[in-house]
Amino acid sequence: QxxxxxxxxxxxxxxxxxxxxxxxxxxxxxxxxxxxVSDDFSARFSATSRTYRYFFRRRRTLDVEAMRQGLHRMQGTHDFRNFCKMDVEKVYNFERRIDKAEIVNMERDTGVSYFLIVGQAFLWHQIRYMASILFAIGQGLETPELVTAMLDIAQNPGKPAYPLADEQPLVLHDCGY
Known part of the structure; x- marks a missing residue:
């Protein structure tokens, strides 16, 4: 032996x-x-998946079904440059894959839900900009088709001016290795 x-x-x-x-x-x-773990292990760079939760209060004024439609359009592999804070000195590839994106209600009916978003990696402020767009859709200020339009970089090469959603409700819930 x-x-x-x-x-x-x-x-x-x-x-x-x-x-x-x-x-x-x-x-x-x-x-x-x-x-x-090996000496070259990095909790940040060795992750194979990340799960984020963005919590929000369900209000009667929010069209949650429209938000679901918008969120569903974000699933898959897309160029998310219109959903992030640009860091052109460090990031050259804006393509990211979202494996799972859904709206989940808390187990006890507290009036709180969250966006559940799973992917390998995300751009700077990507989840918060995604949440901002989804809230605009939920408030009826935009339609779910906006997501498709923003993901079409050829048609929309410039990032629209949407506010960045608050950081407090955003939680990195899990990392896979």
């Missing part, structure tokens, strides 16, 4: 970090486990 690689040997000698941390954390926060 061959010896396990040095990294694995070192991991076997590691402390029970989950137990140590759980003794220090409040009862409502728990570390469920941990694993050693």
């Amino acid at each position: 061959t010896d396990p690689p040095l990294r694995q040997q070192r991991a076997l000698r590691e402390h029970a970090y989950d137990k140590i941390l759980n003794n220090l954390l409040p009862d409502d926060i728990r570390v469920l486990g941990w694993i050693p």
Whole structure:
């Protein structure tokens, strides 16, 4: 039998970090486990998926069905340059894939829903601009067809002037590796 690689040997000698941390954390926060990772691992750049939730209050004045139609048009692979804050010095490819996009009502009827958006990577402020457009659609200021138009870069090469949605309701809910 061959010896396990040095990294694995070192991991076997590691402390029970989950137990140590759980003794220090409040009862409502728990570390469920941990694993050693390679030296070149990056929590930001090694993620294969990210799940965001953008929370909002359902109001009678919001047309949630129209918002769903707009959100559905964002699914798939598109050029999202009209849905982000431009950082032309660092980003040259604005194509991103949204694997899942839906509106979810909270389990208890609290009057709160959220946009559930899953993809591999997102542009700077992309989710917040998407939320802003969806709120404009929900308020009847725009139609769901606006999303299709904004994703058509040939027809709309310049980013329309829409406000950036508030950052407070935006939560990075999960990352896959």
